[in-house]
Amino acid sequence: MSVLTLTIEGRDVAGQTGHTILQVARENGIPIPTLCHLQGLSDVGACRLCVVEVEGQRKLFPACVTTIDEGMKVTVNSERLAAHRRRIVELLFTERNHICSVCIADRNCELQDLAVAVGLTHFELPLLSPQAVVDATHERFGIDHNRCVLCTRCVRVCDEIEGAHTWDVMGRGTEARLITDLGIPWGDSNTCTSCGKCVQVCPTGALFEKGRSVAEARHRRPYLPYLVAHEGRTR
Amino acid sequence: MTVAADAPPASPPRDDKRWRQVDVRIRRLGARPDALIEVLHTVQEVFGYLDDDALSYVSEALSVPPSRVLGVATFYSHFVRKPQGEHTCVVCMGTACYINGAGAILNRIHDTLGIDAGATTSDGRISLLRARCLGACSMAPAVVIDDEVHGRLSPDAVQHMLEAL
Amino acid sequence: MTEAGTPTPARRRRQDPLIPAGPVRASAHVCMAAGCLSMQADTVFDSLCERVTARGLTDVAVKRVGCLGLCAAGPLVAVPETGRLFDRVAAGDDAALDGVVDGLAGGEGGRPIATDPFFSHQVKVVLEHCGQIDPERVEDYVAVGGYESLTKAVTTMTPAEVLGEVTRSGIRGRGGAGYPTGLKWTTVAKTDSPHGKYVVCNGDEGDPGAFMDRSVLESSPQQVLEGMAIAGYAVGANHGYVYVRAEYPLAVKRLTTAIRQAEHAGLLGPRIADTSFGFDVEIRIGAGAFVCGEETALIASIEGGRGTPRPRPPYPAASGLWGKPTLINNVETLASIPTIIGRGAEWYSAIGSGKSLGTKVFALAGSVVNTGLIEVPLGLTLREIVFEIGGGLPGGGKFKAVQTGGPSGGCMPESLLDMAVDYESLAQAGSIMGSGGMIVMDDGTCMVDVAKFFMDFCREESCGKCIPCRVGTTQMYGLLDRITRGLASRDELAELESLAGMVRDTSLCGLGQGSPNPVVSTLRYFRDEYMAHIDDHLCPAGVCKMEPREAALAAGEVAP
Numbered sequence: 031m032s033v034l035t036l037t038i039e040g041r042d043v044a045g046q047t048g049h050t051i052l053q054v055a056r057e058n059g060i061p062i063p064t065l066c067h068l069q070g071l072s073d074v075g076a077c078r079l080c081v082v083e084v085e086g087q088r089k090l091f092p093a094c095v096t097t098i099d100e101g102m103k104v105t106v107n108s109e110r111l112a113a114h115r116r117r118i119v120e121l122l123f124t125e126r127n128h129i130c131s132v133c134i135a136d137r138n139c140e141l142q143d144l145a146v147a148v149g150l151t152h153f154e155l156p157l158l159s160p161q162a163v164v165d166a167t168h169e170r171f172g173i174d175h176n177r178c179v180l181c182t183r184c185v186r187v188c189d190e191i192e193g194a195h196t197w198d199v200m201g202r203g204t205e206a207r208l209i210t211d212l213g214i215p216w217g218d219s220n221t222c223t224s225c226g227k228c229v230q231v232c233p234t235g236a237l238f239e240k241g242r243s244v245a246e247a248r249h250r251r252p253y254l255p256y257l258v259a260h261e262g263r264t265r
Numbered sequence: 266m267t268v269a270a271d272a273p274p275a276s277p278p279r280d281d282k283r284w285r286q287v288d289v290r291i292r293r294l295g296a297r298p299d300a301l302i303e304v305l306h307t308v309q310e311v312f313g314y315l316d317d318d319a320l321s322y323v324s325e326a327l328s329v330p331p332s333r334v335l336g337v338a339t340f341y342s343h344f345v346r347k348p349q350g351e352h353t354c355v356v357c358m359g360t361a362c363y364i365n366g367a368g369a370i371l372n373r374i375h376d377t378l379g380i381d382a383g384a385t386t387s388d389g390r391i392s393l394l395r396a397r398c399l400g401a402c403s404m405a406p407a408v409v410i411d412d413e414v415h416g417r418l419s420p421d422a423v424q425h426m427l428e429a430l
Numbered sequence: 431m432t433e434a435g436t437p438t439p440a441r442r443r444r445q446d447p448l449i450p451a452g453p454v455r456a457s458a459h460v461c462m463a464a465g466c467l468s469m470q471a472d473t474v475f476d477s478l479c480e481r482v483t484a485r486g487l488t489d490v491a492v493k494r495v496g497c498l499g500l501c502a503a504g505p506l507v508a509v510p511e512t513g514r515l516f517d518r519v520a521a522g523d524d525a526a527l528d529g530v531v532d533g534l535a536g537g538e539g540g541r542p543i544a545t546d547p548f549f550s551h552q553v554k555v556v557l558e559h560c561g562q563i564d565p566e567r568v569e570d571y572v573a574v575g576g577y578e579s580l581t582k583a584v585t586t587m588t589p590a591e592v593l594g595e596v597t598r599s600g601i602r603g604r605g606g607a608g609y610p611t612g613l614k615w616t617t618v619a620k621t622d623s624p625h626g627k628y629v630v631c632n633g634d635e636g637d638p639g640a641f642m643d644r645s646v647l648e649s650s651p652q653q654v655l656e657g658m659a660i661a662g663y664a665v666g667a668n669h670g671y672v673y674v675r676a677e678y679p680l681a682v683k684r685l686t687t688a689i690r691q692a693e694h695a696g697l698l699g700p701r702i703a704d705t706s707f708g709f710d711v712e713i714r715i716g717a718g719a720f721v722c723g724e725e726t727a728l729i730a731s732i733e734g735g736r737g738t739p740r741p742r743p744p745y746p747a748a749s750g751l752w753g754k755p756t757l758i759n760n761v762e763t764l765a766s767i768p769t770i771i772g773r774g775a776e777w778y779s780a781i782g783s784g785k786s787l788g789t790k791v792f793a794l795a796g797s798v799v800n801t802g803l804i805e806v807p808l809g810l811t812l813r814e815i816v817f818e819i820g821g822g823l824p825g826g827g828k829f830k831a832v833q834t835g836g837p838s839g840g841c842m843p844e845s846l847l848d849m850a851v852d853y854e855s856l857a858q859a860g861s862i863m864g865s866g867g868m869i870v871m872d873d874g875t876c877m878v879d880v881a882k883f884f885m886d887f888c889r890e891e892s893c894g895k896c897i898p899c900r901v902g903t904t905q906m907y908g909l910l911d912r913i914t915r916g917l918a919s920r921d922e923l924a925e926l927e928s929l930a931g932m933v934r935d936t937s938l939c940g941l942g943q944g945s946p947n948p949v950v951s952t953l954r955y956f957r958d959e960y961m962a963h964i965d966d967h968l969c970p971a972g973v974c975k976m977e978p979r980e981a982a983l984a985a986g987e988v989a990p
């Protein structure tokens with residue numbers, strides 16, 4: 031493994047071959063917004079919030095899956111990127127029914143944090159307002175599809191860490207939604223070990239623990255770093 | 266994974282001879298998880314559609330988690346989860362047919378049969394499907410009724426053909 | 431949505447082709463491709479066999495062949511010995527059928543192929559054997575020189591020489607993006623892989639108005655297999671997959687037959703031409719997802735999963751099927767290879783112009799007289815294709831636009847008719863070469879409606895993995911829908927344009943990135959049509975039904 035040097039946001043930084051732009055940026059305290067990425071899980075490059083510009087290239091690169099090159103010049107914040115990120119978050123809010131004031135994750139939600147970070151103050155696009163359901167059949171947990179942003183963190187943690195593969199995604203396009211086993215109620219699942227990892231990694235209030243107050247739910251964040259042990263896997 | 270390594274081989278959901286055809290195919294493919302789509306094709310060929318029992322059986326036989334089986338079965342529009350009607354009517358909605366009025370044909374069938382594309386009439390007689398280019402663009406708009414391609418159609422002509430079924 | 435496949439031709443028992451034991455004086459080639467088949471070409475075939483037998487013509491053959499090209503005038507029967515084509519040979523039309531039999535017996539009739547403008551501008555490389563051979567008989571393919579190129583490659587050339595030949599031919603990928611084929615092959619060849627490599631033939635052909643690959647697979651499947659084997663030899667792969675859509679059952683059937691026959695004849699399998707090189711091919715059947723044409727999605731699908739793309743790099747050339755280096759090429763690209771090796775790179779690169787060398791197959795359709803399948807040298811102008819080969823618009827209709835590239839392509843207006851059809855010019859004009867669908871539109875077509883049609887397609891085919899495409903195409907469709915209903919404001923048009931840029935820039939794969947193209951290109955050339963819908967509440971082509979604004983106002987659907 032050799033060390034490569036590059037610049038991110040005009041700062042000279044160094045990283046190892048095979049490391050991603052996101053990794054190196056974070057090591058150097060340069061924030062890049064993310065949603066589908068979670069340290070310790072494989073990366074899917076799906077939310078596109080982490081896109082950055084690389085000098086000399088017209089297309090944009092998702093920082094979470096793009097490995098660094100010697101001499102690379104990376105821009106994390108530009109007017110274009112800011113506008114794109116604001117749009118992405120807006121698209122997420124308009125896709126399903128995110129009504130923060132009645133959500134268990136209010137003020138403890140990555141989507142909400144992102145909206146603040148990208149400066150999203152109002153929606154220009156219409157709300158799609160699909161009909162989505164809540165499955166509260168599991169004795170300890172529940173899922174509210176209205177809040178799901180299809181980041182697939184729960185799918186990955188359940189498969190890669192817990193090894194249960196209870197979750198997956200069915201359908202495609204905006205019809206896509208999360209399923210437990212053969213689309214059965216979560217409470218009837220016999221692959222689910224009730225470990226609660228999916229609930230821990232969910233960035234929104236889609237997966238929740240029953241009977242927890244908002245204040246208690248807020249404590250769960252520090253739980254995440256335990257996954258770091260599995261660092262380094264991709265795809 | 267749903268099946269422990271030493272679990273007994275999965276048994277078919279119903280006592281139906283047709284499962285043998287599926288089993289033969291599964292064995293020929295080595296019961297590997299990556300044979301999932303091939304096996305789903307076989308099940309649909311044999312039974313006409315994929316129901317939950319079938320998906321569950323395939324999941325066990327190939328050691329693929331059930332959620333993954335359902336995820337795959339619903340990703341591809343060729344796979345259907347309900348039995349199809351006695352007759353099928355496929356309207357081409359490819360570009361050439363679309364600009365030649367396939368939309369009006371689809372609307373008329375919708376009005377005549379009272380069903381949307383992808384559905385079957387409540388008496389189970391006719392299933393309405395859509396296709397993306399039948400390779401008969403020169404005959405646009407084209408419709409396939411019970412495996413026979415008809416070209417240069419008008420809404421009236423299609424309605425007559427359906428009423429004659 | 432449930433999609434259906436096209437039917438396999440005859441359910442009833444197939445009549446065997448008539449092939450005389452002795453020398454053949456003349457042969458009737460009856461087209462059995464989708465267009466002619468939809469006009470009962472199978473019945474025509476049976477009747478011809480009967481009539482030939484009844485007349486006692488013992489030195490005449492009647493064969494089923496693949497697409498003869500001029501689908502608009504089907505059912506078609508060609509007699510290669512006399513160079514004549516009989517068109518509109520309808521089943522049950524005694525005069526027409528007897529005309530063909532007369533032609534076989536030495537009479538005149540039919541139209542001369544050599545001087546017909548539809549055929550004379552074409553140069554056939556990929557389609558060389560289409561309509562000439564029976565696709566279900568490997569003997570036919572071998573008789574026209576089939577598998578000579580593979581034998582030549584494995585017995586007289588090193589893999590590096592094959593790579594060199596393909597590189598010098600200048601051929602670029604015919605699946606859409608136009609990536610130089612030689613470069614791609616070289617990358618795969620250079621990647622070390624102790625555990626094998628793969629060659630994948632992409633026959634997913636999802637463009638909803640294109641059927642080139644299907645015609646090649648149905649008309650000359652051996653040619654594609656030969657191309658794959660040569661590719662395998664060049665890059666060091668011994669195993670190939672053909673990924674065909676389930677909607678093409680006939681192509682699947684013919685490929686299955688072709689693989690079996692080729693293996694049986696020792697043309698594929700272990701120790702090809704008594705060398706140490708072996709190559710086998712398996713078929714994988716898609717299941718109705720346009721996105722599976724994208725190479726990483728195609729790999730996921732072959733591996734039995736949901737066909738969702740993944741970010742590249744790593745490119746399949748480095749890490750593809752089961753993590754092994756994988757060469758993915760389009761059907762047409764691979765079908766060109768036997769000719770390139772057989773006739774040499776110089777011969778091939780003399781066709782075409784600039785950076786776009788060789789020939790390209792197009793499916794010509796829409797408002798044009800000669801709809802059908804054509805193969806032309808790259809660099810011909812749109813005008814030559816639409817008006818000379820295509821014969822112009824039927825009934826003297828007025829040309830409005832020609833669409834290339836399908837859902838990721840664009841619409842070119844009259845002012846661009848003299849543009850050369852090559853990768854660079856098309857890109858500059860805001861379209862793409864795409865896989866080869868070419869749809870001619872007259873002034874009865876509404877360009878906003880066309881844009882909406884393609885957006886609807888993308889929205890339905892979006893895999894749903896990345897947000898910009900999943901939600902962005904849905905939102906763009908909604909805005910287009912409002913424009914076509916006469917409900918949208920200028921602000922909403924601005925919104926649409928801004929969304930288009932963002933979806934293009936940030937989507938994960940080519941489906942999302944290309945989805946705004948039909949909107950952007952129609953806005954570029956036909957903006958006045960959009961404005962008419964918005965400002966004048968009017969669809970100039972008379973296609974869209976405008977909704978009364980008052981009612982919409984009352985329902986709160988539009989801004990006052």
Ligand SMILES: Cc1cc2nc3c(=O)[nH]c(=O)nc-3n(C[C@H](O)[C@H](O)[C@H](O)COP(=O)(O)O)c2cc1C
Nearest residue numbers: 603604605634635636723724725759760763940941
């Ligand atoms: C959404 C999408 C659909 C595609 N569909 C096809 C297809 O149907 N057939 C094809 O050959 N290539 C298709 N491609 C292009 C392939 O990804 C790939 O570039 C091509 O198969 C490479 O072969 P070539 O170099 O011979 O063109 C598609 C790409 C995208 C992004």
Ligand code: SF4
Nearest residue numbers: 178179181182184232
């Ligand atoms: S439930 Fe939560 S973790 Fe799972 S996909 Fe939805 S938003 Fe992501």
Ligand code: SF4
Nearest residue numbers: 893894896899939942
């Ligand atoms: S661009 Fe569309 S099809 Fe491609 S990965 Fe994203 S959602 Fe899927």
Ligand code: FES
Nearest residue numbers: 075077078080094
């Ligand atoms: S965090 Fe990189 S794409 Fe989602």
Ligand code: FES
Nearest residue numbers: 359362399401402
């Ligand atoms: S578009 Fe309908 S047959 Fe091609």
